[in-house]
Amino acid sequence: MAEYVIETPKGKWEIVCGLEIHCQIISKSKIFSGASTEFGDDANENVSFVDAGMPGMLPVLNKECVRQAVKTGLGLNAKINKYSVFSRKNYFYPDTPQNYQITQFEYPLVGEGEIFVDLKDGSTRRIGIERIHIEQDAAKSIHDLNPKKSYIDLNRAGVGLMEIVTKPDFRSPEEVGEFLKKLRSIVRYLGTCDGNMDEGSMRCDASISVRPLGSHELRPRAEVKNVNSVKFAMQAVEFEAKRQIELYENGETMQQQTRHFNQTDGSTKFLRLKEFSDDYRYFPEPDLPPLVLDDAFIEDVKKEMVELPDAKKARFVKDMGLTAYDASVLCENKETADFFEKAAKGHDAKKVANWMMGDFFAMLNAKRLPLEKSPVTPEMLGQLVDLITSNVINGKTAKDVFAIMAETGENPEKIVEEKGWKQVTDTGAIESLIDKILAANPDNVAAYKAGKVNLMGWFVGQVMKESKGTANPAMVNQILKQKLG
Amino acid sequence: MSISNETVEKIASLSKLKIDEGKLDETRNEFNKILDWMAQLDEVDTDGVEPLVSVNAQNLVCREDVVTDGNKKAEILANAPASEFGYFSVPKVVE
């Protein structure tokens, strides 16, 4: 494992970091009410009296939110707690209509689990998951419509959240970044959260502290809020670690505190000390009896589990002969992996992978197209690879064929047919082409025979040109060598 | 257990309440009287007793994931002391 050490003239330091990630659960209705979770509707439209915290309103738990969290737990190899309890977290804030949040505290739905992250140097790190609990999301405050007022929109209030809490296992910004990518990939595979950090459906807070390298102490930590992209999370960890090291090296101390991440310059800003204001007075939610799951429910969820990125990657390497790197790129999201599997089915998987990682992704990038809008279907990509492996066209022609496929969406066989680009593999035909070139260039033939062997490339080029690129280059090479002795 | 004026003020602040001018001592004394009275629970041996969280021993019954509610903005906002443009309105919140 590559050690990440922050070295200053005064000493060596190590980062200790844990994450709390809030994932919006994919469900049709909210976690405790029948209002829609739809995003982007008019203000306060997707709101029930329960979400608005009206007097006498009571929460009723949405089974799907439980199912999704259990599924996520299974995906993180975690312990599913058959007995869990909802609690109230009490604090006043305009985006919390009841002025308490219904969450889980002492008895979360999901216990310890793990995620493995792959690092650039080829090593793998295990990050422990402490717990996953489910809770209600807050409303949205709008601050920019009026200089003196804030406006509250309750549409998001009560959408189901999974809060995933990791162990303080991170030692570098890279691990944090790779973890977030991996987690995002897993929840997307599972369909439990759409993982869009820029839209806020996956939000991250990082608890960061530092310690002298080699020590095992735990120093006061800063909880940095609002690190809502992979890049920001990495920046926040790096900035905050350096800031704390500077404090300690200047002989200062740090108190446990909450800080805000500034997205424009990557810095963190002091918000408040962790003390009195955070006395949340948790107690068991008296409106909801304990949640007790039976084995049948959990078995049922298990049946819905899909192959996750790690397993898929391993299979691509083992059964399909891909390199670890190619496999992990193709497995990062399920759609790409599925596209690849479809394209590779019955064809040369390694070549299909090369084509996807090369011309295919480049084409999507250039056209700014998402995978599902690709003009080249997986079947077409497979056919193209087949045309190459069966020597119908050569690699160079294939690139031209692909370019046309990308423009027209046409079938590669048809393109080759129409363009007359079928590779010439008939020995007689190639021999006559070669004879023609040799006859027309007696001087070069003589020079070659006199020892100027690097003329071979020139001869090949001439033959290919004469064949309009359709001659099989390997055969041209071989026959030329025979003829030139 | 006796509590201080400072604690009373902290509790008031957590409760979003203000103690009336000059009533802090009185409130504290009253508080302490009640807490002293509650302290009689210390006599009870509760070792090994599971706290009673839910009085009827029934498990939580879940709802199916169906949209059955919403689209009643007018009713949601009807009782609001201040609302504008379909939002609830409050003095500027700065974090």
Add this chain to the structure above:
Amino acid sequence: MSELTKLTIAEALNGLKEKKFSAKELTEAYVHKMDENRRFNAYVSETPEIALKAAEIADKNYAAGTPRALEGIPLGIKDLFCTKGVRTTACSHIIDNFVPPYESTVTGHLFNAGAVCLGKLSMDEFAMGGSNENSCFGPVINPWSKDVPLVPGGSSGGSAAAVCAEMCAAATGTDTGGSIRQPAAFCGIVGVKPTYGRCSRYGIMAFASSLDQAGPMGKDVRDCAILLKIMAGYDEKDSTSARKEVPDFEKVLGQDIKGLKIGIPAEYRPEGLNKEIADAWDKATAILKARGAEIVDISLPHTKYALPVYYIIAPAEASSNLARYDGIRYGNRVDGAHVDDVYVNTRTQGFGKEVKRRIMIGTYVLSAGYYDAYYVKAQKVRRLIQNDFNEAFKRCDVILTPTSPTTAFPIGDKAMMENPLNMYLNDVFTVSVNLAGLPAMSLPIGLASNGLPLGMQLISRAFDEETMFKAAYALEQDAGFKRK
């Protein structure tokens, strides 16, 4: 036709079916009584127009021969139940302008059964109190008062007074620590607190969620049995409501109680118990015994701890339940420069003294460092209290106790005003039942020498209200209490 307001629900339903009078006449008689008895200050909102409209519909249904179970019966509703389109205030300034856009499940059941809504009844603010003096609309006067105005009890004081003074045929109440039973006892009526989970809490402004239960308050046992059947039932909108069939409680009335085991808990007869209360208890015991019931001495050893447990758990839950009253989404806002000022100003000015006291106690017992010492400890003792009852019910079927240690006391009583603990002691016989989630009811047994009614409490096993009703009916028959 002032005689109409004397009828019980059972009698009124008969009269309506037999067309002796119309629902409109019945409603008008009650509206007239409301006018006449306005001095008791029982109602905080009156809805005679709504009532008369409902009465017209009732008369049509009678004419068509399709009356519903409570067709045309005029009821008063405690102002804690949200009633769609009718102001609901919990008798608190903080929401004294709130008009719910929804109906509570319990009132919905009643109105769907044809009941007529006369208006909303006073109560202690957010149901916190035992005298109805904590209402932002002023105290309610007990109709039994003579020279000195007396409290009707609380928190459902408006409900008890209105039933007593015939300002409604019956009323709804809620009971968190005795709020139905104690006012019923003070006003000489019958009040039932069902098993926790029997009635849905949906649409009832929450005080202490793990203790609150709605129940009927009526002129006699039968009326309460009729009403409870309609009020009760599983509600998918309340996760704590019980998936249990609701029996026909009326059916058991008049059944023989021979051999029924009546438990008499020693701990409810502490030294210094008012002699008249003790005598009334003995009288009730004797009546049941004469009917063939078997009297069993039982023990509920943790009884003395019920009050402190209650005054930890109820305020803890209340401190959280009442956080939503912040002046943002509904209710009265007292403005301020910052959101936090809005919270503090709104709540400090909007809540009354007792409510603020309990919010602060509740906040304290849940706060970091005190949670285990107070809240968790209380939940543990709560379990012991429930265990006491489980043990007792192995030896008896119903428990008989007094409802309250005193009769109705004067409004503004000095001892009560000066020390909140004195007021809390009123609940000494009633809170255990809420902590254990059991059903209990109070019914009048007679008058004390001061001319005021005395109430007896019957407690039965969870979801066995039938046995309780059966015993209560027998007791009622032989007690010979005369309604005011």
